[in-house]
Amino acid sequence: MNKTLSNDVSLALLNSAVAALTSALEFSQPADVALSNFFRAHKSGARDRAFIAEAVYAVIRRKRSLERLVSATGTSTTPRFLMLAALTQVLGFGVRQLDSALRPAERQWLADLKSVVSPEYSLAEQLDFPDWLSERMSSRMPVAELLSLATALNTSAPLDLRVNILKVNAKAALAQLVGEKLPATACPYSPFGIRLAGKPALQKHALFLNGSIEVQDEGSQLLCHLMQPRRGEMVVDFCAGAGGKTLALGAMMRSSGRLYAFDTAEHRLAKLKPRAARAGLSNVHPACIVNESDLRIKRLSGKIDRVLVDAPCSGLGTLRRNPDLKWRQTPASVAELCVKQRDILRAAAHMLKVGGRLVYATCSILDEENSAIVNAFLLEHPNFVRLSSRKILKAQGIEIDCGDDLRLLPHVHGTDGFYAAVLQRQS
Secondary structure, X not given: OOHHHHOOOOHHHHHHHHHHHHHHOOOOOOHHHHHHHHHHHOOOOXXXXXXXXXXXXXXXXXXXXXXXXXXXXXXXXXXXXHHXXXXXXXXXXXXXXXXXXXXXXXXXXXXXXXXXXXXXXXXXHHHOOOHHHHHHHXXXXXXXXXXXXXXXXXXXOOEEEEEOOOOOOHHHHHHHHHHOOOOEEEOOOOOOEEEEOOOOOOOOOHHHHOOOEEEOOHHHHHHHHHHOOOOOOEEEEOOOOOOHHHHHHHHHOOOOOEEEEEEOOHHHHOOHHHHHHHHOOOOEEEEEOOOOOOHHHHOOOOOEEEEEEEOOOOOHHHOOOOOOHHHHOOHHHHHHHHHHHHHHHHHHHHOEEEEEEEEEEEXXXXXXXOHHHHHHHHHHOOOEEEEOHHHHHHHOOOOOOOOOOEEEOHHHHOOOOEEEEEEEXXX
């Protein structure tokens, strides 16, 4: 049982949760940023922060079905009633635990909610997706599978770690965590992955502080195995962000060769330098670029052995962690991203030498951001060919049913939703 479920909820705590939810539901910024700003402005203890965050995310994940349920009672779908419905219908709080925080009318409403006739839910409401996303996905997979996918996407993700093989053996790291009574198991696919149940705090753990472990979803780790970088090579992480995949690639290269980490956001790259130092990497070279046509990119034309393009995307494969994205993205924003993805892939491909490998990847579940981008690129660039992701992983001892273009889904593989295509320059 979640620790938050064992306690009664005070009026002050419920009011704080509703206030935080009201801010998050504006969707003017990522939910984690909205919560961080709320906690800075409203000081509270760790237990209260955990309750508020869990309650807010429960509403965001199940917003469509909760709105339908609340509406079925004839009540307005205000943040407060959505919160009460989420606490009782999603998180399992009993009315007695909420009693001291409730107004008289709310006690009666919750009592009536138990006996309300279940409303007729549309497919989008069953999925807890916006209508446009429900329509696109339902045209691409059977409803039964789509419901399984949505259930997985609407469930909180476990905490995956990647062991830094420059510092420690993966089995030794796992044995240490298990010995400390942490709920740790080996990831099913990644040879360097460890999965933790729940969300234990690891920021002050010795293995984290000395750079032996990093937080990284198993699917993200597998993208690095598709790159398969070798010692001494010249490698580019084209959209590096804060550098999670850069660190994994650097370790696989045994800190040799030259690993460029490019991104357009300097504040994200700034986080990479201390992380690389902690990880014991000396081959990482972060550089902030203006765009994909930056002069530093052009200077590397035809010189690079391997390029990872983890393209900016809708992020809809990460809804387990970022449920607000399904409400913040729109068909128009996805269309804009597709233009960027095409431009970035073209620019990155110019850097490859003959025989070089490019991995195009997204954390999206939408075909237009994935195979459509790659198919269009290959039509324009007949000197590139597709390689089989499944075979590349199998050659490294990783047995996974992922297709020739890698497709990972949470209800099938237990990872975030990822897509990747491996391309090789032939001439």
